[in-house]
Amino acid sequence: MNTRKAMADSAANVPAGPSLLREKGIIKRFTDRYSESRGKAIIYSSAFLMIIAVVAITLFLTLQGLRSFVIDHLNIWNFLTGTEWYPDRASNPQFGAFPFIFGSVAVTLLAALLATPIAIGTAIFMAELANKWGQRIMQPVIEILVGIPSVVYGLIGLSVFVPLMRAHFGGSGFNLLAGALVVGIMILPTVASIAADSIRAVPDKLREASYAIGGTKWQTIWKVVIPAAGSSLMTAIVLGMSRAFGEALAVQMVIGNARNLPHSIFDPSATLTTIITLSMGNTTTGSVLNDALWSLGLILLAISYIFILIIRYLSRKRVV
Structure with missing residues (x-):
């Protein structure tokens, strides 16, 4: 009798089967025939909105630029190759960008040029020479550099x-x-982080083959790892350059x-971003200077x- 009671109690504690869950409406919530469609609709809508945003920004900037x-009949060749920028002249204003x-x-x-050697060296240190403790130390440093605002730089x-330049170069x-x-300091974490991931992605069999024929640690890094990750390292450098090209505030303060x-x-000197940020607030919509600044923005986008x-x-x- 006690045995039957125990078995009954055990059966009562067994998780409910699919039929019981279906009766309670639990499975129905997850197998609703419209739920997958709703999920796909949300995902596709998000992707579509991203595409619309890129196309809209490109078209808007193109039309404005x-x-x-x-409308203002500026000569595009003179605009791109001219070396004089005097838009405020009453007579014969110049728009040379x-x-x-x-x-x-x-x-x-x-x-x-300044950031790449340091960034690649940091990446090699993190990925090859001190893979464990180097990662624990350098990753927070990189995150801190990324998080510092431009105005602080x-x-x-x-x-x-600026005082060093004044003291040593006049x-x-x-x-x-x-x-x-x-800007070189600002792009260091971007290049270093992507470069470290690229070096880690090099297959270990390439390193083992180098060691097998008598290669040293440095020879393996210089002759095997870096060439194998070459295109990925170049991607890291180009990403850093694209970050540098669009910087405005920090450059404006020192250039x-x-x-x-x-x-x-x-x-x-001045850059496209600095002249836009300095001049746009002093123009009126539809003026020649305002249109010229939009053209500078179009060059930036291109x-x-x-x-x-x-x-x-x-x-x-x-390769990797």
Whole structure:
């Protein structure tokens, strides 16, 4: 009798079967024939909204940027290659954007040259030389560098780099090199983080093959790992350059914002982003200067697309 009672109690404690769950409506909630459709609708709508946003921004900026040439009749070649920017002249105003295009490209390239060796070295340290404790130490450092606001980098550059430039190279201290140093520090965590992931993705069998034929640790890193991750490392560098190209506030604080074409890295300059942020608030919608600034924004967008195309090309060539 006691045995039957125990069995009955055990049966009572057994989880409810599918039929009982269905009767209680539990399974029905999860097997509703419309639930999967609703989920797909939400996901596809999210993706569609992203596409619409990109297309809308591109079309809007294109239409606004072409006003200078279609409505105001500025010569597009003179606009791109001209070296004088004097939009406030009462007679014969000049809209030459080449100094700003040159300044943006120069700051981006200099920042990449300064940041890449340090970033790649940090990535090798994290992924190859100190894989465990190096990751625990360097990852928080990278996250801190990413989280620092742009204005803080600009203030550091204004307080440290500009006085150093003034003391050692003369002039005001506001120059291309100061801007490149600030931006180089800003893109360090981006390049280092992606480069470390690229190096970790190299198959271990390549390292083992190098050790098997007598290669040292450094020879394996230099001759095997880095070449195998080469295209991925280039992707990291290009991503850092795209980040540098679009920076405005930090560069604006240290570069000098001169309208003239610089003759050296120690001369003040300006970039596309700095001239837009400095001038847009002083224009009226529909004016020639306002339309010209939108054209500068269109140039920024076009060069950003070039960076994206380069990244896509490098991604297809990846070995790992």
